[in-house]
Amino acid sequence: MSAMLLVELEHETGTRGTVHFKASVEYGMRAVLYLAEKGSTCSSREVAEEMAIPRDYLIQLAQLLRNAGVIHARPGKNGGYSLAKDASEISMLDVLNALQNDRPRSKEANDSKANQERTSDLLQDITAACSKAEREIAEYISSITVQMLIDRMHGKVLDEASDSQSAHD
Numbered sequence: 001m002s003a004m005l006l007v008e009l010e011h012e013t014g015t016r017g018t019v020h021f022k023a024s025v026e027y028g029m030r031a032v033l034y035l036a037e038k039g040s041t042c043s044s045r046e047v048a049e050e051m052a053i054p055r056d057y058l059i060q061l062a063q064l065l066r067n068a069g070v071i072h073a074r075p076g077k078n079g080g081y082s083l084a085k086d087a088s089e090i091s092m093l094d095v096l097n098a099l100q101n102d103r104p105r106s107k108e109a110n111d112s113k114a115n116q117e118r119t120s121d122l123l124q125d126i127t128a129a130c131s132k133a134e135r136e137i138a139e140y141i142s143s144i145t146v147q148m149l150i151d152r153m154h155g156k157v158l159d160e161a162s163d164s165q166s167a168h169d
Contacts, residue, residue: 040082
């Protein structure tokens with residue numbers, strides 16, 4: 001079974017879809033949620049074992065999360081990882097952006113601006129529509145905090161999408 005983090009999105013029309021994230025995002029979210037749940041510094045060995053993440057891979061992901069300001073990494077015998085800020089201040093988008101480092105956006109943006117005059121109207125319309133959809137998804141994901149996910153795990157907060165679906169039934 002591959003590691004995939006699923007997020008259900010409800011479109012304006014009421015249709016539901018599922019977004020699949022790559023393994024690095026799921027593992028990173030597992031680690032961040034574990035640190036939020038524990039509320040203290042945890043060793044890489046503990047996080048890796050408890051969250052079923054290969055330890056060497058966790059260390060690589062933790063570096064990206066640290067560079068993005070999501071977690072603190074303390075070296076040494078009593079070292080480990082902890083959240084860099086309160087769980088209510090870390091969004092899923094923060095984690096996603098930290099771990100989705102395989103798309104050099106600035107070069108793509110420059111290339112697309114330079115080539116804009118040479119592209120067809122249809123391509124420009126499609127590109128604009130895709131960019132708008134990407135911004136809307138990013139806006140939604142940025143509204144979901146680590147604390148909200150922790151609360152959902154404990155049944156403290158009902159899923160808003162489920163609530164609205166129940167209201168339509």
